[in-house]
Amino acid sequence: GSGSADSGGKESVKLGLAISTLNNPFFVEMKKGAESEAKAEGAQLNVQDAQDDASQQANQVQNFTSQNVKSIIINPVDSDAAGPSVKAAGNADIPVVAADRGVNGAKVKTTVASDNVEGGKLAAKALAEQLDGKGSILVLRGISGTSASRERGKGFEEGIKKYPGIKIAAKQPANFDRAKGLDVTTNLLQSNPDITGVFAENDEMALGAIKALGSRAGKSVKVVGFDGTPDGLKAVEKGTMTVTVAQQPDELGKMAVRNALRLAKGDSVDEVIKVPVKVVDEKNVDQFSS
Amino acid sequence: MTSHDRPPPGGDRHPELLRTEGIRKTFPGVVALDGVDFDLRAGEVHVLLGENGAGKSTLIKILSGMYQPDAGRVLREGAPVRVHGAEDAERLGIATIHQEFNLVPHLTVAENIYLGRQPRRFGLIDRKRMEADAAELLRRVGVNVPPGTPVRELGIARRQMVEIAKALSLRARVLIMDEPTAALTADEVERLFEIVRGLRADGVGVVFITHHLEEIAALGDRVTVLRDGRSVGQVAADTPRDDLVRLMVGRSIEQQYPRVTGTVTSAATGAQGAPLLRVSGLSRAGTFDGVGFEVRAGEVVGLAGLVGSGRTEVARAVFGADGYDSGTVEVLGRKLPRGDVSAAMAAGIGLVPEDRKGQGLLLDASVQENLGLVTLRGATRGGLVDVSGQRRAATGIAERLGVRMASIDQHVRTLSGGNQQKVVIGKWLLGRSKLLILDEPTRGIDVGAKVEIYELVNELTASGHAVLMISSDLPEVLGMSDRVLVMSQGRIAGELTADRATQDDVMRLAVGTATPGAPPGQRHGPRRGASAPGNPHAPGKTERKGSRGH
């Protein structure tokens, strides 16, 4: 970012992007997408990282308003917690775009999102089909309480219910972290040696699980991840990850900026812009990996 | 050996305040007290006497509720009582000045005095009143520091006076003082004695511990002597010194100051007779000014002066512990860098600091660890420390100094005060420094051990090493030095040849230049051999090297 102090000195439109965390490849991808789009449009994008802290995000949105940016893109740490900040921005007549996760308790001009609940369902479906509707599986959960973990967990639960033949042997948190994914899976394999599937709420944990499974990964044990991060897609190519639910984060970022600019110009945009979550397996992986 | 001619005070005027029966207290590996009977009457000063580690402090810690006895009981005015913690002691009207300072460095003098008992208005601390009351008390004990001064800025001497003020503020019927005079100088001691005599007249009972035998006759009524945790006799305070010593250490001490002058020119000094240490024009704004002197191989040079005259500061500067503004310090003709302890040590200088707890000891490390600290680098080969060698050396010096301990691995914190002091000295004796600076080295050390330390000083100088000895104990300076330098207000006021100098000569130099404008800390006279009642500035005329204390 170019730290320009003089407000409104140059022509370029000033946008703010409040991102939930950059300690996660997913959002780094989203940031890249957003920045490339802003560059193409000659806009100036101020990116802030809330490190998964809702109130720090509130601070950052507040600071955007005192910077009087023309439009704000928020990737909420938490959909509920984002409400007040969005309201405040509204009072300052700054249009807000929600990205990746929706905002509750306040109206944003548009939400550019891939539906995490839907994604969870798709993951369940994909895994169940790989296992022909039977077997016992592990679930690796994200940071307890984060919306991503909640929504994906919810979607997956609902999805997997449709397959009574599949039982969840253990459900343990690995905090969206690869090393934890490795350790937790290693431990769970001690108590559940004969599982045939793993669902991880993001690719990082899935990659950890794959490491723990070693040669069994993708063969006797199917692993389903979430996000479609570069490493995740590589694993799908290799066949060690059977499926990842890709959210096309860079696409999310681009769309968000595109619409934010429209709003800055005063044009209108549609309420909801869905960036479809796609089930990526070795058949279609080449379309995603750039 | 039982009670002496003059009958100890008794009867109605002197009802019994406190009594212990068969007190026993053991610590891992040590029997600190073994069936001690002791009693204190109203309106008397009862002196507790004993070697380092004899059990004096342990006994008074039991009386003040810090420790619980393993056996035996404590009676207050005839009734058995359970003294458990400070609250009980306060309730029973027992106030104690412990040997180790118990002040909070960052709090003010006033607050330290009234700690836990601060005056309050509407539930809030009333600073004004607290400081006013404190000022009153300080005036009474004669310390002129503003009550708002943080204790950390006070010297050892002043800290001791604050402790005394604190104890007085409790208006207790029983006042226990554990070596209150160890860090004091003559007129502070005198003022303390006046206060104690006043309290005694008001019927307060005072337990008084000291290693300065001359103070016993000056203040005491009865003396109880402890040895190895047992009470070995109760005598009147005017018992002759030698009898007290014999009771205390089991033998008599012929020569209190066995100074034998060392071989001035020796192999240890490179150039023939070249001064081991030459200090010239040493100055630091506000502390010392143009200090210059020499110390030659085989010499013991005494450094006398008033409190705050800057002896400690000069010593620390020479040793590199603090910096200085101008001047030079040379060892065997080679100039030392400023404020660099390891350079000074490499050149062969050592310093036994005056504040053993703050600057001398690792309290929670073993005796061995502490004794090995100075020699640590020397004992390192290829990065590895010769642990067994260190242990052997430590054991040796500990035995030589008679450190009373359960084992060489005992934590220093649990040693008696005097034994802790021995450890500080011991680690530097192991250091074999060419020039060893001793700052108040015998503070809190018993008569027997003092002689042992003097012998070691003689051995050092005999082998061509030299000693610079700072002491507020004039007989010690005069008795153990070859030459005495007298400091006054940060300057060298003069030099005396020890065997011809009297305490008067020293005093004249020390106070001679005193001006009305002198800072508070510079008005106190040094300890005199005979701090008997009377004018502190008229000491016993005929103090001679080699003479016994009395």
Next chain:
Amino acid sequence: MATETQSSGGPGQGHQGRQGHRLGKQRPGGPGQGLPPVLRRVLLDNGALSALVVMIVVMTLLSGDFLSTQNLLNVGVQAAVTAILAFGVTYVIVSGGIDLSVGSVAAFSAIMLAWTATDQSMPVWLAVVISLATGVACGLLNGVLIAYGKLPPFIATLAMLSAARGLALVTSQGTPLAFPDAMASVGETLGGWLPVPVLVMLVMGGIAALVLARTYSGRAMYAIGGNEEAARLSGIRVRRQKLVIYGLSGAFAAVAGIVLASRLVSAQPQAAMGYELDAIAAVVIGGASLSGGVGKASGTLIGALILAVLRNGLNLLDVSAFWQQVVIGAVIALAVLLDTLRRRT
């Protein structure tokens, strides 16, 4: 007695203290040149304050958006939660302890408020009481483990850091709970300009200052932190006071949690994660010593403001997200360095 030397107890160090002071006055190059003497003295006596002033000046020069009433109020709001937590931690640090649990306790207390008010539909006032009680209870448990269980404060409060967070998740089932609208006002502004969080911060700061400076317990905290043995021998019931100390810390954490949740009108089980380090940093930047016996509420406030100004400024300057953490680290070090170097002899 280790504490005594660490907290510059020995005469020698006492000296350096005195000298340093003189030097501070003498040295012409010292900060605060050409300022009115009074202000100058204040700055020289308080390193943290001068660091804050320097930062504000720099920020004003770098960003045109910084020095507006609105933005400064924002900074206040953004400092509030950390500051309130830090006031509570000040008691603990002054007494020579440490409290790592305040972030989790804040979250748990807020969750309890939301849960009792929403799920259990209790009256809001009762919910608030329960929430505060929760904070106090957590603090007291810390205190019991430390004073009676003889646990090192670090361990006891680290355990609480984990346990309270867990209880927040258990109570909320891991989902954010709606905060009663009645409480929302705590996140709003009074008279259209004065943000309530700032008000609460100032009030809590005032309380902390009063407790530390003028109450029996406050003075006991300094005594315990300065020399616990001396405190005990002076008849201070050290263990009882430790309960008070950690209980207070818990209470302040609860208030911080309520303020935080009110701003978001939502109680988050994972809120205030890692805030304990910010709070402790604020206290230490404010001049307190982790070895105990020293520290002031005013210093803590300044410490919290320094952190808030820093983060706010970095946002305004649009420093790249990755570099921000580097800059934050560098500036924290520099801010304290400014202080210690000034003291150097």
Next chain:
Amino acid sequence: MATETQSSGGPGQGHQGRQGHRLGKQRPGGPGQGLPPVLRRVLLDNGALSALVVMIVVMTLLSGDFLSTQNLLNVGVQAAVTAILAFGVTYVIVSGGIDLSVGSVAAFSAIMLAWTATDQSMPVWLAVVISLATGVACGLLNGVLIAYGKLPPFIATLAMLSAARGLALVTSQGTPLAFPDAMASVGETLGGWLPVPVLVMLVMGGIAALVLARTYSGRAMYAIGGNEEAARLSGIRVRRQKLVIYGLSGAFAAVAGIVLASRLVSAQPQAAMGYELDAIAAVVIGGASLSGGVGKASGTLIGALILAVLRNGLNLLDVSAFWQQVVIGAVIALAVLLDTLRRRT
């Protein structure tokens, strides 16, 4: 008189040990009942060790899968990173300081290895050297700020916690970097059974034990932690030693980072977040005191194992995600309580 006492004399540290021993005899159900006396003495002298034993016994009773060679090796592997970090932190804590930066430094060092080897395609051996150098450099910077800048260790290393993390993100652009395959072996097992991380942990532990017990610097650490002024006046170059201390801590952090990344064959910029608290906890659980002067490498190893057994066990027992944090907190407190209560007279 000395002789009279020496007979019954014993090590100072032994004191509590022997007291505990007596207690053990008196109190039935005290730890280590009906064990061979030698083992019994060992347990009683080391509270952490007995806590570990108790936990292992409990876990074995609760889960049939716990007491298998494989699982115990897993525990070892999972303890490795924390343990290696903690060995480094032991130096710091023994010397009376604290190091919050080890987690970030570990991540940064690993990122540097991956970046130099992959992006800059340097030879792996050189990359490893650079990675270790990175850790040492971060540590030395901490040391300089503390020894010469007079910063409180908490602040200096907190700043480094933030800065090193930022540099890891900057260098990696926030994405995981592939780790050179040559390094993968560090994450593998030797002879099909001995995991290299465990081996590295034991080697680093041995080094730490040797340094602390037998080297000049090691003894200096205890002296500085025990009474810094006394150490200085005994001729120990305190400031120089502090550079050694924090430099060592940085080096150990780098090794831990390399082990962590090798296991994943990927260097993560966000790796080892919050591990500093685990590391410090391991050291303190192992019997070290945060006020300095006390601590042992063996204790630290036990502390790290306690944490690993706990986490491993919770997975095996499939304790619900939310309750896990509660249990972790409770068990940590109990483990240390077991020790302190045993010491109580």
